[in-house]
Amino acid sequence: MKGKETRTLNRGDVLDAAEDLVKRHGPRALTMRGLAAELGTAVTSIYWHVGNRESLLDALVERTLADLGEIRPTGRTPAGRIVSVARALRGLLRDHPHLVALVHERGLTERMFLPAQRALVHEVHEAGLRGARAADAVRAVQVHVVGHVLVERARERAPVQRPGEAELWTAQAAERDGALARALAAPLDAESLFTLSVKALVTGLVGPGS
Template identity: 75%
Template sequence: MSRQTGPARPSLTRDDVLDAAAALVKQHGPRALTMRKLAAELGTAVTSIYWHVGNRESLLDALVERTVADLGAITPGGRTPAQRIVSVARALRRQLRDHPHLVAMVHERGLTERMFQPAAQALVHEVHAAGLRGARAAEAVRAVLFQVVGFVLVERNRERSPAQHPGDQELWDVPAAEHDPALARALARGPQPERLFTASVRALVDGLLAGD
């Protein structure tokens, strides 16, 4: 009599390997991605990982290529070029915040500019629709990209920083805010990143599209 076994495990695919690798990197960073740990996550042998993706360097290359492709999927939304530019900026910020370790890995392998190219091309289309051409259009595209990246870096730095003493609540009283009580209350509450980001990008875009 044959021994009863459980359901057969579906065959491992290259996409399965890349999904598991991306999850490890997203959770623990690129250094946590070892072939042995990946095989353990997938419940398979290390040799099976090699068969699907090659060595660790080949795995990293494949993961970076897929990350670049995934991060490039940005569809503008809105009725006007200005609204669509802001929507691209907001989508790019979300992507960078949602995949910090994967973005860092792309940067370390020298593919940052390629990663940003789809977003840049979407911005080019919208600044052309707004009537900008040549150097002014290039300046607008780069200004928006720099704003997004700079804002995300400041956000990440604030999130990783130790608790501040004194904090905003202690620092901002009515005299410090030049006797503007509403300003003092708002500054004491600390920043609201999503709202602040949208407001700053809108102001930047309005200025860029208005010209001199």
């Protein structure tokens, strides 16, 4: 970020630097002085481009909402496209944890999820669901994504477990199923587990061939 003083600073530069700071250290680390230092410019220049800190946070929230609105379903069937929306939403939530928290703190969580929900509505309609059944399907997928992300982040932040799964899962603990014990003792592949679970959920909601 240093060296930006060699060219004319613009609003996009300021927002890029602010977003990077929030991603690395959280919203509390975002101060006007710290941002100015990151960009190698004067604090007055930051105010000129984005206003005060609240205005800057508002702009970052709008950016995050725009990013979350860029989900484009892929796949040959409604079920496949629903899974693609779920995977894309999970990726965005994982990539923007501090910014998502900022959106939530500003009471814009429902607006944040609206684009993904609308994409899901279209696909559940394509699968033949209507009314309350369609609404249940949309909400089930959304809650599954959010819940999975929360569990992932909790595991990542948890202290080292002693004993860990490798010590706890023996063949005896797994009812003498050695393959099961080895699988449960291995590190968790969160992405593979998410894909497996969301496919199972969607199949139950709309059917495998929908």
